[in-house]
Amino acid sequence: MKIVYNKATGAEVIAYEDPKTAGRYALPANSTETAPPEFNASTHTCTFDGSQWVVTEISTPEPEPTPEPIPAMEQLRMERNSLLVQSDWRMLPDYPGSNQTEWQTYRQALRDITTQTPSLDENGNLTGIIWPTPPESE
Numbered sequence: 001m002k003i004v005y006n007k008a009t010g011a012e013v014i015a016y017e018d019p020k021t022a023g024r025y026a027l028p029a030n031s032t033e034t035a036p037p038e039f040n041a042s043t044h045t046c047t048f049d050g051s052q053w054v055v056t057e058i059s060t061p062e063p064e065p066t067p068e069p070i071p072a073m074e075q076l077r078m079e080r081n082s083l084l085v086q087s088d089w090r091m092l093p094d095y096p097g098s099n100q101t102e103w104q105t106y107r108q109a110l111r112d113i114t115t116q117t118p119s120l121d122e123n124g125n126l127t128g129i130i131w132p133t134p135p136e137s138e
Contacts, residue, residue, distance in 0.1 A: 004028070010036035010046035010053065069124030076118045076126060080110050087134070102135035 002015045007030045015025040015033075027033070036046045036053045046055050070078070089095065090103040097103075109132035119128045 002033075004031045004033050005036055005048070006030060007032055007048035010039065010041075010048075069120055072118035072120050072126060072128075073114070075120070076114060076116075076129060079126065080113050083110055083134075097138040099135050099138060106132050106134050 001017065002025045003012050004015045004025075004027055005011065006013050006028075013028050013031050015027050015031065018024040018026055032048050034048065034053070036048070037055060039046045039055045042058075044055050044057055046053055048054075084107060087103060087107060090097065090100060091107070095103075113129065113131070116129050118126055121127050
């Protein structure tokens with residue numbers, strides 16, 4: 001048994017002696033007997049180019065840019081649309097509740113909410129909106 005080195009990583013691998021010829025070793029694929037230089041595997045790569053080891057620093061990726069917050073009016077419309085979708089079923093002719101008129105008034109108030117002027121706080125959250133109160137569920 002003999003220690004050799006992976007050409008792509010510099011990691012130690014084992015070469016086993018040929019059982020028919022003493023002192024002769026079968027090298028694993030992509031390995032070399034030439035030892036790599038000392039290097040920090042967490043910050044560098046080490047590869048064998050056929051004649052020498054090449055140590056390269058691992059580049060750190062650029063951090064993801066902070067996304068721009070969704071504009072206040074767009075957030076307002078998205079939240080309003082979600083509330084309208086959640087109450088759509090109450091406008092069906094077979095709605096079992098007796099407060100359908102109250103739901104119609106609520107939904108109209110949601111449609112009219114874009115007349116307000118929304119703003120965003122320092123965390124990008126919607127502020128400055130007075131939301132209508134939904135009717136009691138039956």
